[in-house]
Amino acid sequence: MDIPLAARIRPKNLDEFVGQTHLVGEDKPLRKALELGVISSMIFWGPPGVGKTTMAKILARQTGHEFVEMSAVSAGKADVRKVVEETKRQRQLGEQYSAPVLFLDEIHRFNKAQQDYLLPYVEDGTIILIGATTENPSFNVISPLLSRTRVYVLKNLTDEEMVKVLNQALKFLKKENKRAKLTVTKEAKDWLLRFADGDARQLLTIIEHSLDLYKNLSLDSLKNALQSQHLRYDKKGEEHYNTISAFIKSMRASDPDAAVYYLTRMVESGEDPLFIARRMVVFASEDIGMAQPTALVVANAVFQACQTIGYPECAINLAHGVVYLATAKKDRRAYEALRAAQADVTQHGNLPVPMKLRNPVTSLMKTQNYGKGYKMYPEGESSLPDKLSGKEYFKKK
Numbered sequence: 001m002d003i004p005l006a007a008r009i010r011p012k013n014l015d016e017f018v019g020q021t022h023l024v025g026e027d028k029p030l031r032k033a034l035e036l037g038v039i040s041s042m043i044f045w046g047p048p049g050v051g052k053t054t055m056a057k058i059l060a061r062q063t064g065h066e067f068v069e070m071s072a073v074s075a076g077k078a079d080v081r082k083v084v085e086e087t088k089r090q091r092q093l094g095e096q097y098s099a100p101v102l103f104l105d106e107i108h109r110f111n112k113a114q115q116d117y118l119l120p121y122v123e124d125g126t127i128i129l130i131g132a133t134t135e136n137p138s139f140n141v142i143s144p145l146l147s148r149t150r151v152y153v154l155k156n157l158t159d160e161e162m163v164k165v166l167n168q169a170l171k172f173l174k175k176e177n178k179r180a181k182l183t184v185t186k187e188a189k190d191w192l193l194r195f196a197d198g199d200a201r202q203l204l205t206i207i208e209h210s211l212d213l214y215k216n217l218s219l220d221s222l223k224n225a226l227q228s229q230h231l232r233y234d235k236k237g238e239e240h241y242n243t244i245s246a247f248i249k250s251m252r253a254s255d256p257d258a259a260v261y262y263l264t265r266m267v268e269s270g271e272d273p274l275f276i277a278r279r280m281v282v283f284a285s286e287d288i289g290m291a292q293p294t295a296l297v298v299a300n301a302v303f304q305a306c307q308t309i310g311y312p313e314c315a316i317n318l319a320h321g322v323v324y325l326a327t328a329k330k331d332r333r334a335y336e337a338l339r340a341a342q343a344d345v346t347q348h349g350n351l352p353v354p355m356k357l358r359n360p361v362t363s364l365m366k367t368q369n370y371g372k373g374y375k376m377y378p379e380g381e382s383s384l385p386d387k388l389s390g391k392e393y394f395k396k397k
Contacts, residue, residue, distance in 0.1 A: 039065070047134055052105075066098070072108070104129065112142055248279060251283055
């Protein structure tokens with residue numbers, strides 16, 4: 001069939017939907033929204049294959065809204081304008097008006113001007129925006145748009161949930177073709193779960209290609225199907241994110257062989273070398289940090305080399321840097337300190353700076369005790385706001 005298996009068995013309602021119980025379980029926000037029949041603009045943030053598109057379609061269908069699907073990779077302002085103008089036309093004709101759900105996949109790929117264009121139509125309810133992203137929306141979606149939407153975080157499916165998806169697929173396939181050999185051994189099932197790693201679409205794609213090519217789901221057939229040309233790296237689609245994820249996790253596991261392998265897959269597929277190098281710069285501080293501070297210097301040097309040289313030679317610089325980062329000692333304490341401090345800033349806001357740390361630039365400030373008690377090299381004294389005094393973000397070994 002031309003329609004992929006993942007699309008053919010896509011759930012039609014929440015009872016068929018697998019995973020994300022923190023959002024769709026009893027009395028959880030998205031289930032409540034459906035029960036009330038009211039949805040508002042929102043953003044789904046999560047890895048590939050966890051149900052972002054499916055969830056958006058269910059919300060639109062069950063609340064009676066037209067579903068308009070776009071990808072920010074190929075769509076632009078003109079495409080959004082068509083939806084807005086058609087909605088306005090219906091209003092003017094006095095037709096029964098129901099704002100369409102505009103599902104914008106990979107919303108992080110819209111630039112600032114394109115995201116700005118959405119703002120008034122989200123604000124006045126001309127459209128109900130559901131954006132989907134694999135990237136942290138705090139960094140990739142403009143603040144005004146974030147303030148007009150609710151962000152829901154979707155998670156990788158658990159092994160138990162992936163088994164449910166697998167069983168649903170096998171049941172569906174048996175109905176489609178009763179003669180197909182659909183026996184899955186425990187060894188093959190375990191391999192599928194490890195490889196798919198919580199990504200339902202990945203699991204379904206491997207099953208489908210194995211059946212297309214080998215007419216069975218043996219472990220060897222599944223592995224061979226994975227290596228086939230049917231599963232190409234798509235630098236504009238989910239494989240882009242799957243491969244960069246495996247690349248980062250291989251360096252994190254201090255596995256230079258796997259890291260170089262995933263690097264090579266990206267290089268041979270024409271991935272932007274600066275994209276790879278940027279992730280290496282982040283990794284140098286996030287995962288290596290204080291264990292080997294020169295890692296950041298090396299990663300930046302690789303980035304500059306990629307800018308200066310380009311393909312094909314810069315692949316050598318990338319490989320050099322990847323092996324260095326993968327074999328370096330790891331220390332996430334600086335990263336974890338940042339995240340812990342961010343949590344306190346979010347919870348407590350701008351706590352007053354201790355008076356001893358304030359700069360007494362005027363006479364009045366001096367009379368108000370600005371800078372009083374300040375020591376240039378204090379020992380054992382906290383410089384944090386009083387409410388957080390003694391808090392430890394950077395954990396000493």
